[in-house]
Amino acid sequence: MLEQREKIATNIRKGVLEYCVLGSLANDDKYGLELAEELTKRHLTAGEGSLYPLLARMKTAGLVETRWEEGGAGRKRKYYSITGHGQIMLKEFRAVWADITEQVEQLLGGQDGEGS
Amino acid sequence: MAKAAENQSVEAYLRSLDHQLRNVPIEARRELVEDIAEHIDEGRERGRSESEIIAALGTPQAVAAPYLEDVLRDGNSPRLRRIRRVLGIVALVTGLFSAIISRSSDSTIVNMAFGPVELQGLSINYDYSDVFAAIQLLIFLALALMVAASAVMKPTTARKYSIAAAIVMTVVVIICGTGLGMFFVPSMVTAWMLAGANNLKLSHVGRSKRSRTVQAIGGVVLLIPVLLSLAGLATGGVQGAGAYVYAALGLLCGVGFVLKFRLALWATCIIGAGVSIGSILDQGMLMAALWLAGIAYFYFGLYGLLWFEKRKLAS
Numbered sequence: 001m002l003e004q005r006e007k008i009a010t011n012i013r014k015g016v017l018e019y020c021v022l023g024s025l026a027n028d029d030k031y032g033l034e035l036a037e038e039l040t041k042r043h044l045t046a047g048e049g050s051l052y053p054l055l056a057r058m059k060t061a062g063l064v065e066t067r068w069e070e071g072g073a074g075r076k077r078k079y080y081s082i083t084g085h086g087q088i089m090l091k092e093f094r095a096v097w098a099d100i101t102e103q104v105e106q107l108l109g110g111q112d113g114e115g116s
Numbered sequence: 117m118a119k120a121a122e123n124q125s126v127e128a129y130l131r132s133l134d135h136q137l138r139n140v141p142i143e144a145r146r147e148l149v150e151d152i153a154e155h156i157d158e159g160r161e162r163g164r165s166e167s168e169i170i171a172a173l174g175t176p177q178a179v180a181a182p183y184l185e186d187v188l189r190d191g192n193s194p195r196l197r198r199i200r201r202v203l204g205i206v207a208l209v210t211g212l213f214s215a216i217i218s219r220s221s222d223s224t225i226v227n228m229a230f231g232p233v234e235l236q237g238l239s240i241n242y243d244y245s246d247v248f249a250a251i252q253l254l255i256f257l258a259l260a261l262m263v264a265a266s267a268v269m270k271p272t273t274a275r276k277y278s279i280a281a282a283i284v285m286t287v288v289v290i291i292c293g294t295g296l297g298m299f300f301v302p303s304m305v306t307a308w309m310l311a312g313a314n315n316l317k318l319s320h321v322g323r324s325k326r327s328r329t330v331q332a333i334g335g336v337v338l339l340i341p342v343l344l345s346l347a348g349l350a351t352g353g354v355q356g357a358g359a360y361v362y363a364a365l366g367l368l369c370g371v372g373f374v375l376k377f378r379l380a381l382w383a384t385c386i387i388g389a390g391v392s393i394g395s396i397l398d399q400g401m402l403m404a405a406l407w408l409a410g411i412a413y414f415y416f417g418l419y420g421l422l423w424f425e426k427r428k429l430a431s
Contacts (some may be wrong), residue, residue, distance in 0.1 A: 047174020
Protein backbone atom coordinates (compact mmCIF):
# COMPACT_ATOMS: atom_id res chain seq x y z
CA MET A 1 0.00 0.00 0.00
CA LEU A 2 2.78 2.41 0.93
CA GLU A 3 4.66 1.47 -2.18
CA GLN A 4 1.68 2.32 -4.34
CA ARG A 5 1.26 5.61 -2.59
CA GLU A 6 4.87 6.42 -3.24
CA LYS A 7 4.41 5.58 -6.91
CA ILE A 8 1.38 7.85 -7.26
CA ALA A 9 3.14 10.65 -5.39
CA THR A 10 6.25 10.33 -7.57
CA ASN A 11 4.19 10.61 -10.73
CA ILE A 12 2.36 13.71 -9.57
CA ARG A 13 5.49 15.37 -8.18
CA LYS A 14 7.22 15.00 -11.52
CA GLY A 15 4.88 17.49 -13.13
CA VAL A 16 4.73 20.04 -10.34
CA LEU A 17 8.25 20.08 -8.88
CA GLU A 18 9.43 22.66 -11.38
CA TYR A 19 6.68 25.05 -10.30
CA CYS A 20 7.27 24.35 -6.63
CA VAL A 21 10.85 25.49 -7.21
CA LEU A 22 9.57 28.63 -8.92
CA GLY A 23 7.11 29.23 -6.09
CA SER A 24 9.83 28.86 -3.51
CA LEU A 25 12.17 31.20 -5.41
CA ALA A 26 9.38 33.73 -5.85
CA ASN A 27 9.52 34.32 -2.08
CA ASP A 28 13.26 34.48 -1.75
CA ASP A 29 16.48 33.74 -3.62
CA LYS A 30 17.98 30.49 -2.40
CA TYR A 31 21.06 28.36 -2.91
CA GLY A 32 20.89 24.70 -3.84
CA LEU A 33 20.94 23.11 -0.42
CA GLU A 34 18.33 25.53 0.94
CA LEU A 35 15.97 24.68 -1.90
CA ALA A 36 16.67 20.97 -1.54
CA GLU A 37 15.97 21.02 2.19
CA GLU A 38 12.77 22.93 1.77
CA LEU A 39 11.43 20.60 -0.89
CA THR A 40 12.50 17.49 1.01
CA LYS A 41 10.85 18.79 4.17
CA ARG A 42 7.61 19.14 2.23
CA HIS A 43 8.02 15.67 0.68
CA LEU A 44 8.01 17.19 -2.77
CA THR A 45 11.15 15.49 -3.98
CA ALA A 46 12.30 11.93 -3.46
CA GLY A 47 16.02 12.58 -3.90
CA GLU A 48 17.72 15.91 -3.28
CA GLY A 49 20.17 15.22 -6.08
CA SER A 50 17.52 15.21 -8.79
CA LEU A 51 16.88 18.87 -8.03
CA TYR A 52 20.10 19.97 -9.73
CA PRO A 53 19.44 18.62 -13.21
CA LEU A 54 16.02 20.26 -12.93
CA LEU A 55 17.56 23.60 -11.93
CA ALA A 56 20.01 23.39 -14.82
CA ARG A 57 17.18 22.73 -17.25
CA MET A 58 15.14 25.60 -15.82
CA LYS A 59 18.15 27.86 -16.21
CA THR A 60 18.50 26.88 -19.86
CA ALA A 61 14.78 27.52 -20.30
CA GLY A 62 15.23 31.00 -18.81
CA LEU A 63 12.96 30.35 -15.81
CA VAL A 64 15.67 30.95 -13.23
CA GLU A 65 19.06 32.62 -13.17
CA THR A 66 22.10 32.10 -10.98
CA ARG A 67 24.66 34.33 -9.34
CA TRP A 68 27.60 33.72 -7.06
CA GLU A 69 27.68 35.14 -3.57
CA GLU A 70 29.91 34.83 -0.56
CA GLY A 71 28.71 31.92 1.52
CA GLY A 72 29.89 30.39 4.75
CA ALA A 73 33.59 29.68 5.29
CA GLY A 74 34.62 32.13 2.56
CA ARG A 75 33.27 29.82 -0.12
CA LYS A 76 31.13 31.03 -2.98
CA ARG A 77 27.52 29.98 -3.12
CA LYS A 78 25.44 29.66 -6.22
CA TYR A 79 22.16 31.47 -5.62
CA TYR A 80 19.10 30.87 -7.74
CA SER A 81 16.49 33.53 -8.43
CA ILE A 82 13.33 33.59 -10.49
CA THR A 83 13.30 35.50 -13.81
CA GLY A 84 10.49 37.51 -15.35
CA HIS A 85 9.71 34.60 -17.63
CA GLY A 86 9.67 32.35 -14.57
CA GLN A 87 7.15 34.66 -12.88
CA ILE A 88 4.88 34.46 -15.91
CA MET A 89 5.10 30.66 -16.01
CA LEU A 90 4.39 30.49 -12.29
CA LYS A 91 1.27 32.60 -12.75
CA GLU A 92 0.12 30.34 -15.57
CA PHE A 93 0.73 27.29 -13.42
CA ARG A 94 -1.27 28.76 -10.54
CA ALA A 95 -4.30 29.12 -12.82
CA VAL A 96 -3.91 25.59 -14.21
CA TRP A 97 -3.31 24.11 -10.78
CA ALA A 98 -6.36 25.81 -9.27
CA ASP A 99 -8.50 24.48 -12.09
CA ILE A 100 -7.14 20.94 -11.90
CA THR A 101 -7.38 20.62 -8.13
CA GLU A 102 -10.91 21.96 -8.21
CA GLN A 103 -11.98 19.50 -10.90
CA VAL A 104 -10.27 16.59 -9.20
CA GLU A 105 -11.80 17.53 -5.86
CA GLN A 106 -15.25 17.67 -7.40
CA LEU A 107 -14.79 14.36 -9.11
CA LEU A 108 -13.35 12.51 -6.14
CA GLY A 109 -14.91 14.49 -3.32
CA GLY A 110 -18.33 12.89 -3.55
CA GLN A 111 -16.97 9.36 -3.39
CA ASP A 112 -16.22 7.52 -0.21
CA GLY A 113 -12.54 7.08 0.41
CA GLU A 114 -11.81 3.47 1.28
CA GLY A 115 -9.15 4.44 3.75
CA SER A 116 -5.97 2.55 4.22
CA MET B 117 39.98 6.46 9.99
CA ALA B 118 36.22 6.85 9.86
CA LYS B 119 36.71 10.31 8.39
CA ALA B 120 38.90 8.93 5.63
CA ALA B 121 36.37 6.26 4.81
CA GLU B 122 33.61 8.84 4.59
CA ASN B 123 35.69 11.07 2.34
CA GLN B 124 36.27 8.14 0.13
CA SER B 125 32.58 7.47 -0.18
CA VAL B 126 31.93 11.10 -1.19
CA GLU B 127 34.69 10.80 -3.74
CA ALA B 128 33.31 7.49 -4.95
CA TYR B 129 29.86 9.03 -5.22
CA LEU B 130 31.08 11.95 -7.32
CA ARG B 131 33.21 9.68 -9.47
CA SER B 132 30.28 7.37 -10.04
CA LEU B 133 28.08 10.34 -10.96
CA ASP B 134 30.70 11.62 -13.37
CA HIS B 135 30.88 8.19 -14.96
CA GLN B 136 27.10 8.05 -15.34
CA LEU B 137 27.26 11.36 -17.21
CA ARG B 138 29.97 10.27 -19.65
CA ASN B 139 27.75 10.77 -22.70
CA VAL B 140 26.37 14.10 -21.56
CA PRO B 141 27.69 17.36 -23.07
CA ILE B 142 30.83 18.33 -21.19
CA GLU B 143 29.71 21.69 -19.74
CA ALA B 144 26.46 20.26 -18.39
CA ARG B 145 28.34 17.28 -16.99
CA ARG B 146 30.90 19.41 -15.18
CA GLU B 147 28.26 21.78 -13.85
CA LEU B 148 26.11 19.01 -12.38
CA VAL B 149 29.07 17.34 -10.65
CA GLU B 150 30.12 20.74 -9.23
CA ASP B 151 26.59 21.47 -8.02
CA ILE B 152 26.43 18.15 -6.21
CA ALA B 153 29.91 18.64 -4.73
CA GLU B 154 28.86 22.06 -3.46
CA HIS B 155 25.67 20.56 -2.04
CA ILE B 156 27.74 18.01 -0.11
CA ASP B 157 30.10 20.72 1.20
CA GLU B 158 27.22 22.89 2.36
CA GLY B 159 25.57 19.90 4.02
CA ARG B 160 28.79 19.12 5.88
CA GLU B 161 28.95 22.65 7.19
CA ARG B 162 25.45 22.25 8.54
CA GLY B 163 26.70 19.30 10.51
CA ARG B 164 25.00 16.61 8.49
CA SER B 165 27.03 13.44 8.23
CA GLU B 166 28.32 12.47 4.83
CA SER B 167 26.42 9.23 4.68
CA GLU B 168 23.28 11.17 5.56
CA ILE B 169 23.87 13.64 2.77
CA ILE B 170 24.58 10.95 0.23
CA ALA B 171 21.52 8.97 1.25
CA ALA B 172 19.37 12.08 0.81
CA LEU B 173 20.84 12.82 -2.60
CA GLY B 174 19.68 9.53 -4.08
CA THR B 175 21.76 7.20 -6.23
CA PRO B 176 24.10 8.65 -8.86
CA GLN B 177 21.97 6.88 -11.46
CA ALA B 178 18.85 8.67 -10.23
CA VAL B 179 20.61 12.05 -10.22
CA ALA B 180 21.95 11.54 -13.74
CA ALA B 181 18.71 10.08 -15.10
CA PRO B 182 17.13 13.31 -16.43
CA TYR B 183 20.29 14.12 -18.38
CA LEU B 184 20.53 10.64 -19.82
CA GLU B 185 16.90 10.91 -20.95
CA ASP B 186 17.80 14.19 -22.64
CA VAL B 187 20.74 12.62 -24.42
CA LEU B 188 18.61 9.70 -25.53
CA ARG B 189 15.90 12.02 -26.76
CA ASP B 190 18.50 14.04 -28.60
CA GLY B 191 19.65 10.86 -30.32
CA ASN B 192 16.03 10.13 -31.17
CA SER B 193 15.19 13.63 -32.38
CA PRO B 194 13.57 13.72 -35.83
CA ARG B 195 16.53 15.56 -37.33
CA LEU B 196 19.05 13.06 -36.03
CA ARG B 197 16.92 10.10 -37.03
CA ARG B 198 16.76 11.56 -40.52
CA ILE B 199 20.53 12.08 -40.64
CA ARG B 200 21.16 8.53 -39.51
CA ARG B 201 18.69 7.15 -42.01
CA VAL B 202 20.24 9.09 -44.89
CA LEU B 203 23.73 7.92 -43.88
CA GLY B 204 22.48 4.34 -43.64
CA ILE B 205 21.13 4.53 -47.18
CA VAL B 206 24.34 6.18 -48.40
CA ALA B 207 26.31 3.36 -46.76
CA LEU B 208 24.25 0.72 -48.58
CA VAL B 209 24.26 2.46 -51.95
CA THR B 210 27.98 3.34 -51.94
CA GLY B 211 28.81 -0.14 -50.65
CA LEU B 212 26.83 -1.80 -53.42
CA PHE B 213 28.21 0.59 -56.02
CA SER B 214 31.79 0.02 -54.88
CA ALA B 215 31.23 -3.73 -54.87
CA ILE B 216 30.15 -3.69 -58.49
CA ILE B 217 32.71 -1.25 -59.84
CA SER B 218 35.60 -2.76 -57.95
CA ARG B 219 35.08 -5.71 -60.31
CA SER B 220 35.31 -3.45 -63.34
CA SER B 221 38.88 -2.60 -62.64
CA ASP B 222 41.20 -5.48 -63.47
CA SER B 223 44.06 -3.77 -61.79
CA THR B 224 42.40 -4.24 -58.44
CA ILE B 225 42.78 -7.98 -58.71
CA VAL B 226 46.36 -7.79 -59.82
CA ASN B 227 47.03 -5.46 -56.96
CA MET B 228 45.59 -7.86 -54.45
CA ALA B 229 48.29 -8.52 -51.96
CA PHE B 230 46.42 -10.77 -49.59
CA GLY B 231 44.32 -13.89 -49.63
CA PRO B 232 45.33 -17.34 -50.84
CA VAL B 233 48.39 -17.12 -53.06
CA GLU B 234 46.76 -19.07 -55.88
CA LEU B 235 43.94 -16.52 -55.99
CA GLN B 236 46.19 -13.50 -56.25
CA GLY B 237 46.41 -11.76 -59.57
CA LEU B 238 44.31 -14.35 -61.32
CA SER B 239 42.36 -12.17 -63.68
CA ILE B 240 43.59 -14.48 -66.44
CA ASN B 241 42.17 -17.57 -64.87
CA TYR B 242 38.48 -17.01 -65.38
CA ASP B 243 37.22 -19.86 -63.20
CA TYR B 244 39.04 -18.66 -60.16
CA SER B 245 38.26 -15.11 -61.01
CA ASP B 246 34.54 -15.76 -61.00
CA VAL B 247 34.69 -17.48 -57.65
CA PHE B 248 36.82 -14.69 -56.38
CA ALA B 249 34.51 -12.07 -57.82
CA ALA B 250 31.56 -13.53 -55.95
CA ILE B 251 33.52 -13.62 -52.71
CA GLN B 252 34.70 -10.06 -53.23
CA LEU B 253 31.14 -8.93 -53.89
CA LEU B 254 29.94 -10.63 -50.73
CA ILE B 255 32.70 -9.09 -48.66
CA PHE B 256 31.81 -5.63 -49.95
CA LEU B 257 28.13 -6.17 -49.25
CA ALA B 258 28.78 -7.55 -45.78
CA LEU B 259 30.92 -4.52 -44.93
CA ALA B 260 28.31 -2.13 -46.33
CA LEU B 261 25.63 -3.83 -44.24
CA MET B 262 27.89 -3.68 -41.21
CA VAL B 263 28.29 0.08 -41.62
CA ALA B 264 24.63 0.73 -42.41
CA ALA B 265 23.36 -1.35 -39.47
CA SER B 266 24.06 1.36 -36.90
CA ALA B 267 21.52 3.61 -38.62
CA VAL B 268 18.66 1.40 -37.45
CA MET B 269 20.02 0.49 -34.02
CA LYS B 270 18.91 1.92 -30.72
CA PRO B 271 20.94 5.12 -30.12
CA THR B 272 22.61 3.66 -27.05
CA THR B 273 23.74 0.52 -28.90
CA ALA B 274 24.70 2.47 -32.00
CA ARG B 275 27.20 4.57 -30.07
CA LYS B 276 29.98 2.07 -29.60
CA TYR B 277 28.96 -0.11 -32.53
CA SER B 278 29.30 2.70 -35.08
CA ILE B 279 32.79 3.58 -33.86
CA ALA B 280 33.81 -0.08 -34.03
CA ALA B 281 32.40 -0.33 -37.57
CA ALA B 282 34.30 2.80 -38.63
CA ILE B 283 37.54 1.43 -37.20
CA VAL B 284 37.01 -1.89 -38.99
CA MET B 285 36.44 -0.04 -42.28
CA THR B 286 39.58 2.04 -41.76
CA VAL B 287 41.61 -1.08 -41.10
CA VAL B 288 40.12 -2.67 -44.22
CA VAL B 289 41.12 0.34 -46.32
CA ILE B 290 44.65 0.29 -44.92
CA ILE B 291 45.09 -3.46 -45.37
CA CYS B 292 43.76 -3.44 -48.92
CA GLY B 293 46.07 -0.61 -49.85
CA THR B 294 45.84 1.66 -52.84
CA GLY B 295 44.27 -0.86 -55.19
CA LEU B 296 41.16 -2.41 -53.77
CA GLY B 297 41.27 -0.20 -50.67
CA MET B 298 40.34 2.79 -52.79
CA PHE B 299 36.90 1.35 -53.39
CA PHE B 300 36.29 1.00 -49.67
CA VAL B 301 36.95 4.68 -49.03
CA PRO B 302 33.28 5.75 -49.45
CA SER B 303 32.17 3.11 -46.96
CA MET B 304 34.89 4.24 -44.57
CA VAL B 305 33.89 7.90 -44.75
CA THR B 306 30.22 7.00 -44.35
CA ALA B 307 31.12 4.84 -41.35
CA TRP B 308 32.90 7.76 -39.66
CA MET B 309 30.02 10.10 -40.41
CA LEU B 310 27.64 7.59 -38.83
CA ALA B 311 29.97 7.28 -35.85
CA GLY B 312 29.88 11.06 -35.52
CA ALA B 313 26.09 11.17 -35.78
CA ASN B 314 25.72 8.42 -33.19
CA ASN B 315 28.14 9.97 -30.72
CA LEU B 316 26.85 13.44 -30.07
CA LYS B 317 28.93 14.07 -27.01
CA LEU B 318 29.44 17.60 -28.14
CA SER B 319 27.15 20.32 -26.99
CA HIS B 320 25.26 22.41 -29.49
CA VAL B 321 28.07 24.95 -29.38
CA GLY B 322 30.63 22.21 -29.99
CA ARG B 323 28.56 20.87 -32.85
CA SER B 324 28.46 24.17 -34.69
CA LYS B 325 32.17 24.57 -34.02
CA ARG B 326 32.78 21.20 -35.69
CA SER B 327 30.57 22.29 -38.57
CA ARG B 328 32.70 25.38 -39.01
CA THR B 329 35.88 23.30 -39.00
CA VAL B 330 34.53 21.05 -41.73
CA GLN B 331 33.38 24.14 -43.57
CA ALA B 332 36.90 25.59 -43.49
CA ILE B 333 38.61 22.33 -44.49
CA GLY B 334 36.04 21.73 -47.21
CA GLY B 335 36.48 25.24 -48.53
CA VAL B 336 40.23 24.77 -48.80
CA VAL B 337 39.95 21.30 -50.37
CA LEU B 338 37.34 22.41 -52.88
CA LEU B 339 38.86 25.77 -53.78
CA ILE B 340 42.61 25.13 -54.00
CA PRO B 341 42.41 22.96 -57.15
CA VAL B 342 40.11 25.57 -58.67
CA LEU B 343 42.58 28.34 -57.92
CA LEU B 344 45.39 26.25 -59.41
CA SER B 345 43.41 25.64 -62.57
CA LEU B 346 42.47 29.31 -62.76
CA ALA B 347 46.13 30.20 -62.46
CA GLY B 348 46.85 27.65 -65.15
CA LEU B 349 44.23 29.20 -67.42
CA ALA B 350 45.51 32.68 -66.74
CA THR B 351 49.09 31.81 -67.59
CA GLY B 352 48.05 29.67 -70.51
CA GLY B 353 49.55 26.57 -68.94
CA VAL B 354 46.19 24.85 -69.07
CA GLN B 355 43.99 25.02 -72.12
CA GLY B 356 40.71 23.70 -73.40
CA ALA B 357 37.03 24.07 -72.69
CA GLY B 358 37.16 21.34 -70.05
CA ALA B 359 39.39 23.41 -67.84
CA TYR B 360 37.03 26.39 -68.08
CA VAL B 361 34.01 24.23 -67.23
CA TYR B 362 35.85 22.73 -64.29
CA ALA B 363 37.03 26.10 -63.02
CA ALA B 364 33.52 27.56 -63.24
CA LEU B 365 31.79 24.60 -61.58
CA GLY B 366 34.49 24.19 -58.98
CA LEU B 367 34.39 27.87 -58.11
CA LEU B 368 30.59 27.81 -57.76
CA CYS B 369 30.67 24.68 -55.60
CA GLY B 370 33.55 25.85 -53.44
CA VAL B 371 32.24 29.35 -52.80
CA GLY B 372 28.68 28.07 -52.37
CA PHE B 373 29.93 25.46 -49.92
CA VAL B 374 31.70 28.05 -47.78
CA LEU B 375 28.62 30.28 -47.87
CA LYS B 376 26.42 27.27 -47.07
CA PHE B 377 24.06 27.65 -50.03
CA ARG B 378 21.85 24.57 -50.13
CA LEU B 379 21.86 24.53 -53.90
CA ALA B 380 25.66 24.62 -54.02
CA LEU B 381 25.79 21.81 -51.44
CA TRP B 382 23.48 19.70 -53.58
CA ALA B 383 25.57 20.54 -56.65
CA THR B 384 28.79 19.62 -54.82
CA CYS B 385 27.24 16.33 -53.75
CA ILE B 386 25.88 15.43 -57.19
CA ILE B 387 28.96 16.55 -59.13
CA GLY B 388 31.09 14.53 -56.73
CA ALA B 389 29.01 11.41 -57.32
CA GLY B 390 29.10 12.10 -61.06
CA VAL B 391 32.89 12.51 -61.16
CA SER B 392 33.37 9.29 -59.20
CA ILE B 393 31.06 7.34 -61.49
CA GLY B 394 32.62 8.99 -64.53
CA SER B 395 36.10 8.02 -63.41
CA ILE B 396 35.00 4.39 -63.41
CA LEU B 397 33.19 4.48 -66.76
CA ASP B 398 36.06 6.19 -68.51
CA GLN B 399 39.13 4.76 -66.87
CA GLY B 400 42.05 6.95 -67.67
CA MET B 401 45.35 7.66 -66.09
CA LEU B 402 43.74 9.89 -63.55
CA MET B 403 41.15 7.34 -62.53
CA ALA B 404 42.23 7.09 -58.89
CA ALA B 405 42.62 10.85 -58.53
CA LEU B 406 39.22 11.58 -60.06
CA TRP B 407 37.59 8.81 -58.03
CA LEU B 408 38.93 10.23 -54.78
CA ALA B 409 38.25 13.84 -55.79
CA GLY B 410 34.66 12.88 -56.59
CA ILE B 411 34.36 11.20 -53.21
CA ALA B 412 35.70 14.30 -51.49
CA TYR B 413 33.16 16.50 -53.29
CA PHE B 414 30.34 14.06 -52.57
CA TYR B 415 31.04 13.79 -48.86
CA PHE B 416 31.74 17.46 -48.23
CA GLY B 417 28.45 18.23 -49.98
CA LEU B 418 26.66 15.53 -47.99
CA TYR B 419 28.11 16.75 -44.70
CA GLY B 420 26.99 20.27 -45.48
CA LEU B 421 23.49 19.14 -46.39
CA LEU B 422 23.16 17.10 -43.21
CA TRP B 423 24.86 19.25 -40.61
CA PHE B 424 25.17 22.87 -41.66
CA GLU B 425 22.61 25.05 -39.97
CA LYS B 426 20.17 26.58 -42.40
CA ARG B 427 21.40 30.00 -43.50
CA LYS B 428 18.29 31.73 -42.24
CA LEU B 429 18.89 30.35 -38.77
CA ALA B 430 22.57 31.16 -38.87
CA SER B 431 22.12 34.82 -39.67
